């Protein structure tokens with residue numbers, strides 16, 4: 226069987242293609258196999274949460290069309306944190322459709338440091354697009370902000386750690402459910418090696434666990450991952466159509482926080498920052 230490596234996918238990003246689907250109510254999955262993008266139909270325009278890798282932009286546009294929407298109606302773009310795999314498509318969308326962009330204020334230096342130009346050095350992955358992905362955010366978002374987009378109220382919480390500005394993003398669906406994403410549960414940036422390379426001490430790791438502990442108990446019916454594997458997105462997708470929507474689980478948020486705490490504890494034991 227042909228083995229597809231990450232480099233192959235960057236040359237042929239459609240290998241990451243996955244059919245889009247409706248999660249619940251006005252909320253849709255329009256990302257690919259590796260990176261999530263979520264679309265919300267606010268009744269007054271489309272709200273897009275993260276834009277994936279630049280290389281995957283055509284899949285994103287087609288996924289939005291497949292769900293019955295026109296990408297030209299994307300009015301607002303929110304970003305979970307300042308890494309290229311979540312803002313790689315933004316510049317193109319802004320240039321094509323004039324979308325208004327919202328970016329975590331604290332992660333602005335990451336955007337301005339041009340992560341796309343040193344992504345290989347940053348994460349040992351050969352993902353740099355050969356063209357410019359920088360954009361100027363229209364609105365800088367801070368934890369505690371509450372913003373209204375059409376019928377959708379969005380609340381932002383501090384989830385810093387994976388990057389210092391990582392946000393948890395919670396929003397209501399018209400039917401009454403609350404969906405939320407912890408914007409960065411990955412601990413790849415919390416290793417002692419990464420900390421040493423960036424001269425961070427334990428600041429990012431300390432923030433990660435402090436914020437996870439603060440986020441326990443948040444009222445959430447649907448958890449979203451900014452990478453689908455983080456929250457079992459495709460396993461749930463397989464079960465859509467069952468009597469009970471597998472995405473709706475008010476206990477899942479606290480279990481996600483518990484898994485973050487477990488990852489932190491494991492790091493502290495096996496890879497302490499000295």
Ligand SMILES: [Zn+2]
Pocket residue numbers: 306308387409411
């Ligand atoms: Zn990241």
